[in-house]
Amino acid sequence: MNKKIVIIGASGHGKVIADIARLNGYEEILFLDDDTSKRSCGRYPIVGTSKDIRQYKDDHDFIIAIGNNRIREKISDMLERENIKQTALIHPSAVIDETAMIKEGTVIMANAVVNAEVQIGRSCIINTASSIDHECVLEDYVHVSPGVHVAGTVTIGKSTWIGIGATVINNLSICANCMIGAGSTVIKDIKEEGTYVGSPIRKVR
Ligand SMILES: CC(C)(COP(=O)(O)OP(=O)(O)OC[C@H]1O[C@@H](n2cnc3c(N)ncnc32)[C@H](O)[C@@H]1OP(=O)(O)O)[C@@H](O)C(=O)NCCC(=O)NCCS
Structure with missing residues (x-):
């Protein structure tokens, strides 16, 4: 069929x-x-x-x-x-560890890398050439833009959008409903929803 x-x-x-x-x-x-x-x-x-x-x-x-x-x-x-x-859709060039869990509605684009024991919620976007390292947890409706690098053991809350080319260092947590600006660097937990930009980030809204 x-x-x-x-x-x-x-x-x-x-x-x-x-x-x-x-x-x-x-x-x-x-x-x-x-x-x-x-x-x-x-x-x-x-x-x-x-x-x-x-x-x-x-x-x-x-x-x-x-x-x-x-x-x-x-x-x-x-x-x-x-x-x-x-359904979930995964580009054939994406590299997904066999222990990663990916829920329905999520799309993983070309050349993305999803490493060991990552959990990705429903209807997330893991955009072109981004990487999500070991043991990260992405809640539902997260968008990781092209070229983003998320280091190991990071939690990203529901509906948060990480802008193109941003970097998130390991072992931290970003709460729900945040916007992280293009090219920004997140080096501390983000506990309050809003828009954050720069390297390291500052809150602008
Ligand atoms: C973060 C963002 C949403 C802010 O947009 P905005 O709400 O319209 O904010 P503004 O453009 O008014 O900027 C507010 C301030 O943040 C600064 N700023 C905005 N984006 C920035 C960024 N990515 N890095 C550093 N500073 C940034 C502005 O220079 C301005 O600073 P000032 O108040 O000192 O003048 C936007 O700039 C951005 O980075 N979007 C990402 C888009 C993206 O990743 N697209 C990929 C699609 S797949």
């Missing part, structure tokens, strides 16, 4: 996820997007909006391609209410 997948969110991020789906053997790749002015995403068709999920639920896998952590959570909850379990 053909492998079929519905990708929710027809953005540039969606195009990257579509290619990972293709490399994972999906032969039918369809998009849903609430912007009804769009017709296609890359070379794949947009066949409806998020209201149309039911008609695909019996014979398609599902994944959400939306970078915004809160919107991804909202749509993920909507899928759960419809008893739709998302």
Whole structure:
């Protein structure tokens, strides 16, 4: 039987996820997007909006391609209410230790490395060429941007976004709902939600 997948969110991020789906053997790749002015995403068709999920639920896998952590959570909850379990998608070039645990809806992009005993929650994004070292715990809806390095035994709270090229040293904890700016260096626990930038980081919001 053909492998079929519905990708929710027809953005540039969606195009990257579509290619990972293709490399994972999906032969039918369809998009849903609430912007009804769009017709296609890359070379794949947009066949409806998020209201149309039911008609695909019996014979398609599902994944959400939306970078915004809160919107991804909202749509993920909507899928759960419809008893739709998302798939996880892993680029074939990613290196994933066999003891790592990765929950549904998470996407791991090209050249990412996920090391021993890492736990990654649902609907996370482990973006291009990032690395998550041994025994880290990433809660649900975390986004680790391209080129981020997270050292061993770090905990990242729900919906936190680590900006492109940031570095997080080992044995610390970042709470939920934080934004870590591009290129920043986290060297201490972050206990209060907000936006942090710089090397070492300072709180700006
Ligand atoms: C952190 C970030 C979200 C802040 O955006 P913002 O809320 O619009 O904040 P501002 O641009 O008003 O900047 C606030 C202050 O932080 C500084 N700042 C912002 N981002 C910074 C960064 N990455 N590193 C160092 N300083 C930074 C600004 O210079 C400014 O400093 P000032 O008050 O002394 O002038 C944004 O700059 C950023 O880094 N985004 C990351 C995007 C990313 O990773 N994309 C990848 C997509 S996959």
